[in-house]
């Protein structure tokens with residue numbers, strides 16, 4: 316499929332309207348984070364684009380990524396339509412999404428993620444407010460050969476977060492979180508998440524500078540979204556499968 320960055324730079328709604336509790340099926344029984352207990356390494360936020368993109372390497376060990384991929388395969392993933400809704404970026408992948416506040420809380424409290432974000436004083440100014448957890452809207456993407464997510468911006472959304480103490484707090488999303496569950500190590504070729512830092516969007520010329528983040532199994536990528544979001548894309552996968560878990564960092568509203 317032709318990809319023209321100059322014409323397909325529409326905004327994607329990062330969090331489509333969540334189904335109500337009555338409408339949606341029960342959440343999946345996600346594998347626990349206790350075999351081995353996380354984190355397995357000292358997590359450290361590494362800047363990729365100053366103030367805009369950071370990564371946490373080896374957030375999930377490879378064994379847990381493998382377990383997650385085999386579990387996620389059993390979920391009812393749906394292939395996105397090739398023709399996007401008005402205002403949405405072209406994305407071609409297989410997706411599953413669920414509102415699961417308790418899984419979002421587990422991902423925050425039982426993996427070391429909450430600690431590394433909250434205790435890292437050097438980066439505390441990045442998050443856009445008082446960080447309280449993750450968006451309960453959990454998305455799973457599988458990209459197979461030929462699939463991609465074209466250039467777009469991620470929006471900030473108002474959500475409710477189930478905090479560590481058990482209260483539900485009004486929040487807004489400020490950073491996108493992508494957890495890569497596969498990479499070249501599992502035979503996935505392509506699929507980089509590519510950022511165009513230069514400008515938000517110019518019709519006259521395609522962005523020159525690009526920062527391509529190569530997939531690493533178990534690596535978590537965080538990037539700022541909303542008004543300061545950089546144009547970005549999930550590049551085409553040319554072999555193997557790219558599996559991603561997506562949620563967002565949330566601050567108190």
Ligand SMILES: O=C(O)CCC(=O)C(=O)O
Nearest residue numbers: 464469507508548549561
């Ligand atoms: O899969 C990727 O690398 C990018 C995904 C993305 O941009 C999104 O979920 O908004």
Ligand SMILES: [Fe+2]
Nearest residue numbers: 467468469547
């Ligand atoms: Fe995005």
